[in-house]
Amino acid sequence: MFGGYEHPVLSLAKRLINPLIVFFSLVVAAALEQQTFDGLHLLLGIFAFLIASQIFDGFEFFERPVSARGGNAGYALNLLTAWLIVLVILGVVGTLSGIVGDYNARVLLWWALTTPLLLFIGHSLVRAYLEMLRGQGRIRRSVIVGANELGRKLADRIHQQRCLMMRVEAFFDDRSGDRCESELKSVVFGGIDDVATYVAKHEIDLVYITLPMFDHPRVVELVSALRDTTASIYFVPDVFMFDLVQARLDNVNGIPVISVFETPLTGINAVHKRIFDIVAAGLILLAITPLMLLIAVLVKATSKGPVIFKQRRYGVDGDEILVYKFRSMSVCEDNQLVTQATRNDARVTRLGAILRRTSLDELPQFLNVLQGTMSIVGPRPHAVAHNEHYRKLIHGYMWRHKVKPGITGWAQINGYRGETDTIDKMEGRVIYDIAYLKSWSLWLDLTIILKTMKLVLKDSRAY
DSSP states (O other): OOSSOOOHHHHHIIIIIHHHHHHHHHHHHHHHTTOOOOHHHHHHHHHHHHHHHHHGGGSOSSSSOTTSTTHHHHHHHHHHHHHHHHHHHHHHHHHHHTOGGGSOHHHHHHHHHHHHHHHHHHHHHHHHHHHHHHHTTOSEEEEEEOOSHHHHHHHHHHHHOGGGOEEEEEEEOSOOGGGSOGGGGGGEEEOGGGHHHHHHHHTOOEEEEOOOGGGHHHHHHHHHHGGGSOOEEEEOOOGGGSOOBSOEEEEETTEEEEESBOOSOOTHHHHHHHHHHHHHHHHHHHHHHHHHHHHHHHHHHHSSSOSEEEEEEEOGGGOEEEEEEEOOBSOOOOSSSOOOOOTTOTTBOHHHHHHHHHTGGGTTHHHHHHHTSOEEESOOOOBHHHHHHHTTTSTTGGGGGGSOOEEEOTTGGGTOOSOOOSHHHHHHHHHHHHHHHHHOOHHHHHHHHHHHHHHHHHOOOOO
C-alpha cells in the first residue's frame, strides 16, 4: 500500500467488490435459468466469496497506473486469470466431494461467463466514482520536504497513481541553485522552516520527508514543528541508492523493515505462478507427447548413449537440480569443467544439430516444470561449473536464482539465446534476467511464451 491511508472507497473496493460480485453473479446465473437460489447455491456462493477474497487480493485492478506495461490487455489477463484460479479451486473441491453433480450445469456455465463481465463493470464503476470525487476536488493534499531526485520520483508516482486520490501541492527545501533538482526549482515554496506554517494555513493532509538520512537533526526539528498541525507525516528513506528488485515495506513483529531485494514470487504470487505452470505444462505435454516419443526413438537409433541427458544446474535459491534434455551430443558432460556448445561443434550429432536449432532438445524440461524444479518462464539454468565461474566475475549474478529457472526467459527473446562465449554476453543475459525479476507478472510470462514461439520458428542462433 502507498504511504498514507487509502481512500475509503478504494479500500472497500479492493477488499469486497470482487467477492461480492462473484456471489451476486451466481444469483444472476440462477435467475437466468429460472432456478431457485437454494441452500446449495448459498453454500457455493459463500465458498466462492471466501476463495475470491483471497485470490483477487493478489492482483492489482485499481492501483496500476494507466501507463503500466500490458495496459488493458494486462488488466483483462489478470481478471481472467484470477477468476480461472477460483473456478479451478471450486472445480477440484466439487469433484473430490462429489457435490458438483448436484448443480445445474447451465447455471454454472452462465456463472463462469457472466462473472468476468460483471467484474469489469464493477471495476469501471469504482474508477468512475473516484474520478467524480477527483473532479469535485475531494482529494488529499500533500507536500514534499526535499527537492531532490527522491522527492521528484515520489511526486511522479503520486501523479501516475490516480486512484490514490492525492495531489502534491508544493516542495520545500533549504537548498538552492545547482543543489536543487532543476525540474523542481519553480515549485519550491520555501525552506524547511516554512513547512509547518504552510501546512497549517493550507490544511495539508500529508507531509512526505525525502531528506537524506544524514539530515537527522533537521528532520527531528521539522517533525517537532509539525506536531501543531493535523497532517500525517511520512519519512521516505532513500532506498533508490540500491539496485532495487521487488522492493516492499514489511514488518517483523511490529518493527518496520524495507526490502530492497526480494523474489517477486511471494505469497499468492507464488501460487498464481505455480498454477499457471502446472496447467500450461500439462496441456503442452498432452499435445507434444507423440513428438517426444518420436524424438526419443530417433535419438536412440542414431547414436549411442541415453535418450535423456541429465545435467546438474542451479535452481531457485541456488539449490542444485537435475535438468532434462534430449541428448544432442555424443558426450554427456557434467563435471567441474563443462565446455559450452559452439557453432559446428564436433560433439553435436546430426540429429542433435536439428534438435538444438529448433529447441526441440528442451522439450523434456516440461517434466521439470511439473516436478516443480523449473518454470516455463524464468532465467535459463546454467551448468554448475558455469555458475561457479561467472558468479565471481559478474556483480549480482546469483540474484537470477531468486526464482525457478525457466525453459525460456526475458533474456532469450531479447537476443541472448544460445552460446554466451564472452563475459559481455553473459552480463547482458544477467541484466535481462534481473529486469525480469523486477517486472514479473503473469502477463509478462505469457508475452515471453508467445515471443519465444515466434523466435524458435525463425531464429538460427541456437546450436
